[in-house]
Amino acid sequence: MDQFINVTQQLFKGFGENCFIFAITLLLALPLGLIVSMGSMTKFKPLKWLTKTFVWIIRGTPLMLQLFVVFYIPPLVSNGSFSFPRMQAALIAFVINYAAYFSEIYRGGIESIPRGQYEAGQVLGMKKTQIFFKVVLMQVIKRITAPIGNEIITLVKDTSLASVIAIPEILMNAKDFSMEGLIWPLFYSALFFLAFCGILTLLFSFIEKKLDYYKG
């Protein structure tokens, strides 16, 4: 029993790190993603080209590798005189990675709104910003809720990748127990993820219901 309590405590401690990465990544990547999506939809060609390349690189390489790059490249190049703390490095990699994915979801949502609505707005004498915020935005939010929810649930599980730069998150703690001869904590850790994703799933179906006020 003592052992069970000890393991649970250690896993909770590790899961705290996962939750921290999760929260900060969402907080920063959601708005950053919108900025990136604006960049990829702009009419200014160089910026558009640059943004598309950025999204291609970030989506085209493993997140695990990006964690390595952010944490190890600065000290390797500067001969140890500059490096991010481990947690900061993880957050930088996660925020950039998720902003790239979010940006494509935003872009899909924004481009799915028919041109006619913009034209109708113009005919009614609305300004461009008015059309975006008063007509388009709510429809976009409604349309992207499901794919964003999907991505957010993936993020919950991706946070355990931070263990590759030795952040003591839940899976790393669970693996330590297996080094001491305990196997079950590894599988027990799944419950933490399941519970967290379960709550998120309920939250998202609630949000979708709330947004179901008109067919869009």
Add this chain to the structure above:
Amino acid sequence: MKKLLAAFLTVAMAAVSLAGCGTEASDWDYIKNKGELVIGITYFEPMNYKGDDGELTGFETEFAQSVCEELGVKATFQKIDWDSKEVELNAKTIDCIWNGLTINDERKENMGISTPYMENKQVMVTKAENADKYTSAEAVKGATVVAEKKSAGEDVAKGNEFFKEANYVSVDSQAKALLEVKSGTADIAIIDYVMSIGTIANGTDYADLKVVEGQDFAKEQYGIAVRKSDTETLSKINEAIQAVADDGKLEEIADKYNLTDLLLVKAK
């Protein structure tokens, strides 16, 4: 496009030349000025592990603390991913690796290695009911053997005549190798003897596994690894190891963890 390429190359070259300088202080001064030796470890019993009170403990932990005391710096333990230990060392995110590191030619070439302080060997771990079975190359024929990739155990599994007719599978850690045997997906795990002391003892999930008696392979030695260029630090550490051995502290610590027989550094 050409201009962009040129700009990129300029930045890259600036970065490289930046890397070239910054070697004013000697390697030992760098550590002394920080006031701490950052020691890269992973958790494994009985070397470095969390005790019942949640504090880090173990043979290597106490040994490293005594040596750092001798050196007059603080011992700071940083948990690392074992696969990234060389990168961590060169990125200066750690100053040494002190975690039952087996000395081999490849590591000697890439890192500075201290005096060997402990002996280790590879043993076969199998289900208790098979412990009497796997005593000859004939018996091992067709059995599935697992070991950690790039470990001394893998060298044994791949290179030793004894395992010539066995099927070898590599896994990413020694703990995983034990899990394979426990779950029946493999018959024999080749792991460190030192690791087997802590891991397959009574009261663990692996209590039904056993070391095959009388079959030792690849006697090896443990050393501490520092950056290849840190020659001054290395000699300081070697001196401190001898000092800790001379005043009997090293043997005292080894006694505590039942490792005295394996100790290589004796008091002069």
